[in-house]
Amino acid sequence: MSSLITLISLSKIFTPSTQFHRNLWIHALQVAVASRKLAHLNKLNTEQSYLTGLLHEIGRFILLMDDLDKFNALGAYPTSNQELMIKEHEIFGHTSAAITIALLKSWSIPEPISQAITHHLKPETEPRQPRSKFTQAAPSVTLFDVLSVADDLSLLAL
Amino acid sequence: MDETEIKRLVGKILTKAGSHGLFAAPAFLAKSLPGIIEEAADLASSLGLS
Numbered sequence: 792m793s794s795l796i797t798l799i800s801l802s803k804i805f806t807p808s809t810q811f812h813r814n815l816w817i818h819a820l821q822v823a824v825a826s827r828k829l830a831h832l833n834k835l836n837t838e839q840s841y842l843t844g845l846l847h848e849i850g851r852f853i854l855l856m857d858d859l860d861k862f863n864a865l866g867a868y869p870t871s872n873q874e875l876m877i878k879e880h881e882i883f884g885h886t887s888a889a890i891t892i893a894l895l896k897s898w899s900i901p902e903p904i905s906q907a908i909t910h911h912l913k914p915e916t917e918p919r920q921p922r923s924k925f926t927q928a929a930p931s932v933t934l935f936d937v938l939s940v941a942d943d944l945s946l947l948a949l
Numbered sequence: 950m951d952e953t954e955i956k957r958l959v960g961k962i963l964t965k966a967g968s969h970g971l972f973a974a975p976a977f978l979a980k981s982l983p984g985i986i987e988e989a990a991d992l993a994s995s996l997g998l999s
Contacts, residue, residue, distance in 0.1 A: 798992070798996070799996070802996040802997070802998055806997075806998075807998055813993070813998060813999055816993055816998040816999075817989055817990065817993055817998075817999070820988075820989035820992050820993055820998075821985055821986065821989040823989075824985045824988045824989050824992075825981075825985045828981050828984075828985065944982070944985070945985075
């Protein structure tokens, strides 16, 4: 239920006006749906996984609202996330990743979700969530793993 | 999306899934991919985002 409320609320705030914006939405929805399916298959929390996918690039929607002209100067979507972040920094002076991470804190998004997204956006940060609950030989799958694969799946499909 | 394209995407994603210790059988991904795309498109349409 919380994911549905979040989805409807976000759709009312971030209304797309160009194909780039629509692709941004399609990407967020594809990652959310794929995350939920992968989480179900791997016996993870499907609601949390869906929200993780939906919110993983929420900072990009904020950039869109901040300055439409600058946002459109980023170019066509999709491109590699790394390329987009470099462009964001050049054009806006900061990246959507930094905004996403700040928003997750500000909105008090549950820790498993915010940690998975933070680690996804900033791989150099160590995930505080243990990768293995029982043994070193059989690491447990985390929300981060699901998000990472779902994100690639969507970028390939777009 | 034709079958060849789906197989190509599935091949790529399996490598990634394996590196994350994720169980993602080829048949599951091949079956799920069109559904994921379709469900996201339907959601976008119903929310007026497409």
